[in-house]
Amino acid sequence: MAMSDDGWEGSQDEHVGFETDAEHILEVRDLHVEFPTDYGLVSAVNGLSYTLDRYETLAILGESGSGKSVSALAVMGIIEKPGRVPKGEVLLHGVDLLKMPERKLRDVRGERIAMIFQDALTALNPVYSVGWQIAEMYRKHRGVGKKEAFDRAADLMDRVRIPNARNRVHDYPHQFSGGMRQRVMIAMALSLDPDVLIADEPTTALDVTVQAQIMKLLLDLQAETGMGLILITHDLGVVAEVCNNVHVMYAGRVMERAPIHELYARPAHPYTLGLMHSIPRADRKGQPLDPIPGQPPDLAHIPSGCEFHPRCRFRRDVCSVDPPPLYDVGAQRQSACHFWEEVLSVGQRPAQR
Amino acid sequence: MSDPGTGVVQQGTGSEASAGAATGGADVGLPGREASLWSDAWRQLRRNPLFVVSALIIIVFAVMAAYPQVFTSFYPGTADPKSCSLSNTVGRPSASAWFGYDVQGCDYYANVIYGARVSMIIGLATAVFSGMIAIVLGSLAGYYGGMLDTIISRITDIFFAIPTILGAIVILNAIGERGLFQVTLVLVTLGWMTMLRLMRSSTIERRDADFVDAARALGANTPRVIARHILPNALAPVIVYGTIFIGVAISVEASLSFLGAGLQLPAISWGLMINGSFTRILQAPHLLFFPGLFLSVLVLAFIVLGDALRDALDPRLR
Amino acid sequence: MGRYAARRLLQLIPVFFGATFLLFAMVYLIPGDPVAALFGERRVSENTLNELRDQYNLDDPFLVQYGKYMGFIPDGDEGLSGVFQGDFGEDFRGREVTAIVGQRFPPTLRLAIGAVVVQTVIGILAGIVAAIRRNSFWDSLVLVSTTLVVAVPLFVSASVAQLVFGLRLGWFPIAGLRNGAMSYALPTIMLASISLAYTARLTRTSMVENGRADYVRTARAKGLHTPRVIGRHVLRNSLIPVITFLGVELGTLLGGAIITETIFNIPGIGRAVFEAVNQREGAVVVGVVTMLVVVYMLANLIIDLLYGVLDPRIRYE
Numbered sequence: 009m010a011m012s013d014d015g016w017e018g019s020q021d022e023h024v025g026f027e028t029d030a031e032h033i034l035e036v037r038d039l040h041v042e043f044p045t046d047y048g049l050v051s052a053v054n055g056l057s058y059t060l061d062r063y064e065t066l067a068i069l070g071e072s073g074s075g076k077s078v079s080a081l082a083v084m085g086i087i088e089k090p091g092r093v094p095k096g097e098v099l100l101h102g103v104d105l106l107k108m109p110e111r112k113l114r115d116v117r118g119e120r121i122a123m124i125f126q127d128a129l130t131a132l133n134p135v136y137s138v139g140w141q142i143a144e145m146y147r148k149h150r151g152v153g154k155k156e157a158f159d160r161a162a163d164l165m166d167r168v169r170i171p172n173a174r175n176r177v178h179d180y181p182h183q184f185s186g187g188m189r190q191r192v193m194i195a196m197a198l199s200l201d202p203d204v205l206i207a208d209e210p211t212t213a214l215d216v217t218v219q220a221q222i223m224k225l226l227l228d229l230q231a232e233t234g235m236g237l238i239l240i241t242h243d244l245g246v247v248a249e250v251c252n253n254v255h256v257m258y259a260g261r262v263m264e265r266a267p268i269h270e271l272y273a274r275p276a277h278p279y280t281l282g283l284m285h286s287i288p289r290a291d292r293k294g295q296p297l298d299p300i301p302g303q304p305p306d307l308a309h310i311p312s313g314c315e316f317h318p319r320c321r322f323r324r325d326v327c328s329v330d331p332p333p334l335y336d337v338g339a340q341r342q343s344a345c346h347f348w349e350e351v352l353s354v355g356q357r358p359a360q361r
Numbered sequence: 362m363s364d365p366g367t368g369v370v371q372q373g374t375g376s377e378a379s380a381g382a383a384t385g386g387a388d389v390g391l392p393g394r395e396a397s398l399w400s401d402a403w404r405q406l407r408r409n410p411l412f413v414v415s416a417l418i419i420i421v422f423a424v425m426a427a428y429p430q431v432f433t434s435f436y437p438g439t440a441d442p443k444s445c446s447l448s449n450t451v452g453r454p455s456a457s458a459w460f461g462y463d464v465q466g467c468d469y470y471a472n473v474i475y476g477a478r479v480s481m482i483i484g485l486a487t488a489v490f491s492g493m494i495a496i497v498l499g500s501l502a503g504y505y506g507g508m509l510d511t512i513i514s515r516i517t518d519i520f521f522a523i524p525t526i527l528g529a530i531v532i533l534n535a536i537g538e539r540g541l542f543q544v545t546l547v548l549v550t551l552g553w554m555t556m557l558r559l560m561r562s563s564t565i566e567r568r569d570a571d572f573v574d575a576a577r578a579l580g581a582n583t584p585r586v587i588a589r590h591i592l593p594n595a596l597a598p599v600i601v602y603g604t605i606f607i608g609v610a611i612s613v614e615a616s617l618s619f620l621g622a623g624l625q626l627p628a629i630s631w632g633l634m635i636n637g638s639f640t641r642i643l644q645a646p647h648l649l650f651f652p653g654l655f656l657s658v659l660v661l662a663f664i665v666l667g668d669a670l671r672d673a674l675d676p677r678l679r
Numbered sequence: 680m681g682r683y684a685a686r687r688l689l690q691l692i693p694v695f696f697g698a699t700f701l702l703f704a705m706v707y708l709i710p711g712d713p714v715a716a717l718f719g720e721r722r723v724s725e726n727t728l729n730e731l732r733d734q735y736n737l738d739d740p741f742l743v744q745y746g747k748y749m750g751f752i753p754d755g756d757e758g759l760s761g762v763f764q765g766d767f768g769e770d771f772r773g774r775e776v777t778a779i780v781g782q783r784f785p786p787t788l789r790l791a792i793g794a795v796v797v798q799t800v801i802g803i804l805a806g807i808v809a810a811i812r813r814n815s816f817w818d819s820l821v822l823v824s825t826t827l828v829v830a831v832p833l834f835v836s837a838s839v840a841q842l843v844f845g846l847r848l849g850w851f852p853i854a855g856l857r858n859g860a861m862s863y864a865l866p867t868i869m870l871a872s873i874s875l876a877y878t879a880r881l882t883r884t885s886m887v888e889n890g891r892a893d894y895v896r897t898a899r900a901k902g903l904h905t906p907r908v909i910g911r912h913v914l915r916n917s918l919i920p921v922i923t924f925l926g927v928e929l930g931t932l933l934g935g936a937i938i939t940e941t942i943f944n945i946p947g948i949g950r951a952v953f954e955a956v957n958q959r960e961g962a963v964v965v966g967v968v969t970m971l972v973v974v975y976m977l978a979n980l981i982i983d984l985l986y987g988v989l990d991p992r993i994r995y996e
Contacts, residue, residue: 086899118902125900130893134992135915148903180991196901518690519697522972526934527952531705531964534956612832616938619834620953635835642842649842653835661830668826 030102033203033236034060034083034121039096041075041082041260048308052078054260054315056096060204060236065227067239067247067268070257073304076240079257080206084123085113100204119149122197126209128189132181138165138192139177145199164195168225187218191225198229205230206238211246223250244287248272253340256280259305259315262334265342276343276352278320314345322347399593402673412669418662425474426481432474439468442475442629451645460651464637473651476631479541479624480659484611486545491553492603499560499599500592504568510561517554525551525613530622539625544617548610556599556606563595601671608663615656631656683994687983691976698972699762699965703745706961748965767966770955776966779951786856786863787936787947793867794932795925798875803921805875806882810917811909813887821883825876833935837869837942854944866943870935874928881924885917892916919990926982929975 041053053075060066070076081087083098085105098105100121105113125131133141142164143157152160158177165173168191181189190210197205207226211219227250230237241247247254247268254271256264256279264277275281282300302319305311311318317327326346334342337352345351406412425432433440438458445467452462460469502513532547533539568591617623618632626633631652638648739747746752748768750761760766767776809821828836844865845853851865852858889895890913898908937949948967955963987994 081896084900086896114902114904116902117900123900125893125897127893131897133894133898133912133916135919135990136912137991144903145901148901148907182992193897196897515690515693515697518694519701521930522694522698522975523701523968524930524933524971524975526937527949527968527971528702528705530937530953530956531702531968534959535705608830615832616834616934620938620941622953622956632834635838639838642838643846646842649835649838653831653839657831657835660832661826664826664830 030099032059032061032099033101034238035097035099036079036083037097037099039079039082039098040094041078041087041091042094043091045090045308050307051310052091052260052307053082054310056255056257056260056262058255058262058265060238062203062234062236063230064253065230065237065239065251067241067251067254068257069241069244069247069254071242071304073259073307074257075260075307076257077208080123080208080238080240083206084117084121085110086117115149118145118197118202119200120202121204121206122200122202123206123208124190124193124197124210127213128186128193129181131193132189134181137178137180138184139179142192142196142199145196149200160199161195164199165192168192168195168198168229170195186214187222190214190218190222194222194225194229198233198235201233202235204236204238206240208240209242210239212241212243219246220249226250244283256283259310260307261315261344262342263316263344265334265340266337267340270338270341274352276337276341276348277345278322278351279316281351281354282319322350402670405673406669409669409673411665412673415662415665415669418658419666422477422659422662423481425477427478429471429474429478433471436470438470440471442467442471443627444468451641451648453645454647461645461647463634463648464641469634469647469651472629472634473631473655475629476634476652477655477659479628479630480611480614480656482541483545483548483614484607484663487548487552487610487614488603488607490545490549491606492556492599494549494553495556495560496596496599499557500564500595502557503561503564503595504591506565513557514561517557520551521554523551526616526620529613529617530620533617533622539623540628541624544614544623548613552606552610552613556602559598559602560595563598564591567591567595597674598671601667601674603667604670605664605667608660608667611656611663612660683987684984687980691980695973695976699749699969700745702968702972703748703965704741706965707741707744762969767969768962770960770963776963779963780948780967780970783946783948783951786945787940787949789863790867790870790936790939790945790947791932793863794871794874794935797867797871798878798928799925801871802875802878803882803918805879806921807886807914809879809883810886810890818883821879825880828872828876833869833873834938834942836872837866837939840865840869841942854942856945862943862945866939866945870932870939873935874925874931877924877928878921881921882917885920886913889913889916915989919986922982922985922989926979929978933971933975 036059037057039053039056040051043050043052056075056079058066058068068076068079078087078091082093082096083105085098085108087093093106096106100116105116108116132138139158139161142161143152143154146152146157146160147154162174162177165177170176170188170191176184181192184192194210205226210226211222214222223246226237226239229235239247239251251268254264254266254268255262256271256277258279263279264271264275266276271280272284275284279300285298286300288297300319305315305318311328313326313328313330314320314323314332317323320327322345324347330346332344332346334344335346335348337343337348343351430440436459437456445462445465447466449458449462449466451464452458452466454461454469458468458470460473463469463472498513502510528551529547532550533543536543536547614623615630615632615635618628618630619636621636624630624633634652635649635656638645638652642649743752746761747754748761750759750763750766752761753759754761765777767780769775770779805821805825809818812818841853844850852862856862886909890909892913895908895912898912903912933949936947937953939945940947940950941953948971952964952967955967
């Protein structure tokens with residue numbers, strides 16, 4: 009990798025062959041990820057597809073074990089052996105990242121597509137200062153000198169609203185609070201102005217108030233830069249605030265895809281319906297909680313037919329045999345359920361004003 | 362976990378964490394399995410060939426130590442290590458004397474076999490008594506902290522500052538008598554520190570764990586909390602090290618005997634035998650080889666056993 | 680960082696006094712009269728014995744003996760003449776302990792420095808290679824050889840090495856210091872061997888563990904290439920326990936020195952102490968061991984400081 013002081017921002021896109029007029033900045037098609045283990049072949053992701061445009065925020069919603077985080081790692085190309093991606097395409101500006109040789113992919117990672125993780129304390133290296141870790145992006149990707157890289161890091165820390173940034177550049181991760189650490193991660197991810205930012209449960213480890221601040225920061229930054237944001241979470245509340253479109257994942261596949269308000273108002277899949285009903289609600293105080301019966305499936309032994317059928321109250325015989333494809337439910341809406349119409353009619357909720 | 366009122370999708374069971382680690386960080390859903398640390402460890406150990414082999418070796422040596430006659434009964438040569446005849450001095454190994462003869466003309470095979478007793482006894486006794494001191498004081502220091510911890514830790518530091526072999530030489534010389542008891546006593550005095558530190562740090566780790574608070578919230582009192590919740594898991598690293606420590610103790614005893622600072626003749630110790638081999642080392646390497654081999658194999662067995670235990674008891678490696 | 684260093688220094692003081700006191704006790708609280716024992720079977724006048732006893736304060740209460748020895752309590756007409764004044768006493772033949780140490784220390788120092796260098800450099804390199812090429816031939820080789828080295832007691836392996844490489848094959852000098860620098864070669868290797876094995880395994884384990892850390896995933900997500908991820912991110916975190924271990928190992932080094940010097944007949948300080956113990960030269964034993972304890976504590980202090988440099992979390996406790 010040649011490094012020159014003038015950087016190679018301009019030349020890099022041609023070098024990789026990005027089509028800057030591709031329809032979406034990111035398009036994932038039929039992604040599969042599997043892990044051979046002692047317990048059997050674990051199929052973590054089983055045919056995930058989505059698209060992402062500029063200024064768009066996409067939510068991937070699911071429980072632990074739904075495959076949502078694994079899919080993100082696959083998009084970034086950092087699935088650890090023995091995991092592998094047997095099928096699928098990840099098109100960044102029209103170029104399939106899965107087919108790209110690792111050397112070129114390294115240039116893309118961090119530059120064009122970046123990721124932040126859940127627990128900033130363990131995700132940051134404890135023995136280097138935060139400034140050093142942010143500056144590393146400039147130094148290694150752009151060949152910037154140490155002093156200037158640190159200056160830019162300080163600027164970036166300002167931008168993500170870390171108070172007293174200039175004086176804290178040389179501080180270590182453990183000296184920051186959770187929220188501040190997460191901002192450092194965001195700064196690190198945004199340093200090279202990527203087109204796509206994947207946020208894997210960015211606020212799960214944080215207090216509610218801090219959660220709101222971080223989400224607001226992400227949105228503001230998105231408005232400034234135009235980047236596409238993929239938010240991976242299990243928290244319906246967070247999703248409600250920030251997203252345009254939601255993909256609900258279960259057992260490695262998308263069960264339902266919808267714009268956020270439609271999803272809440274009228275779920276078209278039994279799983280989503282179950283999720284909505286399992287939330288404790290203030291206006292239903294004193295009534296028993298209504299969780300989804302059963303457990304998420306063992307990904308080494310995914311149920312036949314529809315993955316959700318063992319826990320589904322709408323199931324019929326066909327459900328255990330025939331895996332439902334994503335039926336078109338409406339504008340921008342899809343549901344992987346044979347009986348989505350039934351679900352829709354049941355799930356009508358009174359409008360909340 | 363967010364507070365109620367915001368929607369939270371149900372999280373999976375705790376086994377995900379370990380399953381996740383096994384699959385390289387994937388958030389995989391595996392069904393929860395009922396398992397305790399020790400029963401899981403035992404299951405894994407049984408299938409580990411290294412564990413089985415080293416355990417067998419140790420059992421063989423234990424038998425050798427307790428009933429040396431078992432190994433001399435089928436032996437064609439002289440079964441009595443003390444029955445020596447100078448005419449046989451430094452004899453080579455042969456069909457009637459498998460390990461040859463030493464400088465006095467004593468049958469070397471018999472001597473090597475009988476030498477196991479001293480090593481096993483000292484090794485096990487040292488580990489057991491050091492362990493007892495370490496576990497009691499270490500758990501107290503770790504659990505209560507404060508002044509008690511400070512005092513115990515300072516004392517540990519003081520003893521740590523004294524190099525083992527040197528300290529042993531000094532003390533043994535001072536005491537004068539160098540029997541099994543004295544040597545064991547000295548080794549215990551100089552060897553408890555590492556296990557104490559291990560016990561202390563794992564007690565601290567466990568004490569601060571959430572599940573201890575949970576137990577207390579349910580009304581468990583202090584001794585119960587220590588015994589039932591903290592000890593079982595905190596003991597694991599100490600047991601692992603303790604096993605290896607047996608090997609170390611055996612090695613140190615042999616070293617002391619070799620230097621002439623430990624057991625004296627007419628005691629039968631591999632270290633003494635190796636010491637005695639030096640004068641004739643070129644003509645009779647068998648004098649060095651056989652006790653050296655037995656000594657090394659026994660120490661090796663304990664170390665490998667300890668390693669296997671560690672792998673089985675460390676939940677992170679699963 | 681300064682506060683951390685000061686704190687460590689402060690902690691060392693009680694340890695220093697505790698250890699020297701303990702040693703003093705071990706040597707002098709023994710039953711039996713060292714002065715009489717010195718002369719063995721020979722007849723000596725009571726006067727001579729009394730003079731010697733007086734000179735060594737052997738009739739004083741034990742605590743007073745310790746106080747005079749350390750230099751807190753004046754010793755007759757000599758005034759304050761103890762450790763803190765640089766006076767470690769004399770042996771029964773009148774030689775100053777400090778002189779004895781000065782004479783015998785250099786060979787041991789050479790051995791020790793050589794051993795530390797060998798063990799650290801080769802140990803860490805071997806550990807890194809084993810960690811990078813996990814489950815390969817190299818890894819297995821490192822694991823097996825280190826296990827064997829650790830298991831075989833030093834005096835056995837050193838004796839065998841002397842027999843095979845010195846006597847039989849003639850690659851190395853057998854004993855003594857007549858062959859200049861080469862005389863140190865085999866003893867240094869043997870002295871380093873066990874610590875080297877531990878260092879290699881510890882480095883390997885540490886690197887493998889740290890290789891699974893979350894920040895490694897982050898580093899990859901940043902698009903850094905593997906040598907940098909390992910060399911910069913993993914390595915520094917991995918070396919922390921290794922450095923700590925080196926501090927602990929220094930004590931073992933001394934015990935190993937005694938054995939090595941005995942087998943290879945090197946006139947070093949380890950051998951000197953051993954001889955002094957056998958000859959019941961209390962002053963020499965206590966003096967030398969006290970000095971060694973001080974060296975050990977200083978070395979540990981340095982290690983602790985190094986630890987503070989490597990791991991910023993410690994600095995701000």
